[in-house]
Amino acid sequence: MRLLHTADWHLGRLFHNVSLLDDQRVVLDQLIEIVDRDAVDAVLVAGDVFDRAVPPAGAITLLDDVLFELCDKRGLPVVMISGNHDSAERLRFGARHLRKAGLHILSDLAHCATPVTLAARGVEVDVFGIPYADPEHVRSRFEVDVRDFDAAHRFLVERIDAARRPDCPTILMSHCFVDGGTASDSERPLNLGGAESVAWEPMRHFDYVALGHLHGPQYRGGEHIRYSGSFLKYSFSEARQRKGVTLVDIDKQGAVTTDWRTLIPRREVRVLEGELETLLREAESAAPEHRDDYLLVRLSDRHALLDPMSKLRAFYPNVLHLEKPGMLEARGAQQLDREKLHFSALDMFGDFFEQTSGEALDEEQKEVMRRLIDELAKEGTP
Structure with missing residues (x-):
């Protein structure tokens, strides 16, 4: 059977x-x-x-x-x-x-x-x-x-x-x-x-x-x-x-x-990576049967780009998602965000405490909260 x-x-x-x-x-x-x-x-x-x-x-x-x-x-x-x-x-x-x-x-x-x-x-x-x-x-x-x-x-x-x-x-x-x-x-x-x-x-x-x-x-x-x-x-x-x-x-x-x-799909699913100008040059010579594929484009450019989606869709009408990892200094940005979070979390709690109790945090209370926020941040760090 x-x-x-x-x-x-x-x-x-x-x-x-x-x-x-x-x-x-x-x-x-x-x-x-x-x-x-x-x-x-x-x-x-x-x-x-x-x-x-x-x-x-x-x-x-x-x-x-x-x-x-x-x-x-x-x-x-x-x-x-x-x-x-x-x-x-x-x-x-x-x-x-x-x-x-x-x-x-x-x-x-x-x-x-x-x-x-x-x-x-x-x-x-x-x-x-x-x-x-x-x-x-x-x-x-x-x-x-x-x-x-x-x-x-x-x-x-x-x-x-x-x-x-x-x-x-x-x-x-x-x-x-x-x-x-x-x-x-x-x-x-x-x-x-x-x-x-x-x-x-x-x-x-x-x-x-x-x-x-x-x-x-x-x-x-x-x-x-x-x-x-x-x-x-x-x-x-x-x-x-x-x-x-x-x-x-x-x-x-x-x-x-x-x-x-x-099984042969009506449209393929592909990921393109590189700088915008390079991808656009390659698109000019792309096989016609690949131009309608569903695409994720991951740009490596590190400078600002003017309407990259429209430029890409002129060749590939089914660009469904665009990523720009090159414009971020990933690790530095993440570290900066964590530091901002530490400070803003303490500030926000201090504002909340003062509004609810009518008194500002003293230095000992701030130190306790600072240690707690640091511990929570470490637990959330991959």
């Missing part, structure tokens, strides 16, 4: 306030071409189908068009789970009825131990899905004492492991941050406190693990525990990442092989 593993579509995404719907349609058309060319039997979408809980109408229309092509026209099963950007409740609207059409939306934790059974080419595979769920949700739903993402995820994996058929190959889908994974700027943190990672070890016994959340293609713990990555670059930190989808072949014994298919 041949499966196509993809994730993190983020339909409706804005990139520096530019809608990517047309870009997303281009790569989804390529995805459908891969399905046809490589004789795919089913498609797995490992979460973050939409970019936000209430997606724009255009994103919903695009998803509907793609699912019509896959499920209705081609009769292919599609299995998707909800991610942290999705609203699980909205995504699974009509899910019970859509199963008859081959669309399986797994976004209810209560049913995570119930598999979707796929059959093709004489091979039968059980697919289990763990939608994104924070520890509080798992703790409330199952009345178990889990306090972090790892404990919550481990609990759900163990429930699924207990429900597996020993004689049937099993695929696990999960939207999570596996410990040690390489993140990029466009992924929304799962937890503001930072304790968001989960261990790969509980998943190692599954025949294949289709992961979502991290936008760079990678694997953790074993080549069968894999992120397909997003199919477009959603931040400039992803400029050097390759984007595509993963083909997964699995046989009756659960033996798995994977292959990669590259």
Whole structure:
């Protein structure tokens, strides 16, 4: 059986306030071409189908068009789970009825131990899905004492492991941050406190693990525990990442092989660095197909520049962000800012103290406050 593993579509995404719907349609058309060319039997979408809980109408229309092509026209099963950007409740609207059409939306934790059974080419595979769920949700739903993402995820994996058929190959889908994974700027943190990672070890016994959340293609713990990555670059930190989808072949014994298919974006995402005049000279000879790329320009000039954005956009209309690190003596400026902060913080506290107490700080009180401010500043210094 041949499966196509993809994730993190983020339909409706804005990139520096530019809608990517047309870009997303281009790569989804390529995805459908891969399905046809490589004789795919089913498609797995490992979460973050939409970019936000209430997606724009255009994103919903695009998803509907793609699912019509896959499920209705081609009769292919599609299995998707909800991610942290999705609203699980909205995504699974009509899910019970859509199963008859081959669309399986797994976004209810209560049913995570119930598999979707796929059959093709004489091979039968059980697919289990763990939608994104924070520890509080798992703790409330199952009345178990889990306090972090790892404990919550481990609990759900163990429930699924207990429900597996020993004689049937099993695929696990999960939207999570596996410990040690390489993140990029466009992924929304799962937890503001930072304790968001989960261990790969509980998943190692599954025949294949289709992961979502991290936008760079990678694997953790074993080549069968894999992120397909997003199919477009959603931040400039992803400029050097390759984007595509993963083909997964699995046989009756659960033996798995994977292959990669590259997707070609409508516009590339690039970072240009250098002095303005140099970049403008290079732009005159730039290939026409690169002029519409989405660009971050990082200028190294150390003197004031007159309207550099307009000059750059005369050649590159999609310059989305401009940085000028050359105009700052970074370390000196940071040190100066810290010193100003020390003095102004003491002055501000002195004004506040005098207004509330009616008395000015004496020298002993000033010294105590000065030491406290210095200690806080040191704690905040990287």
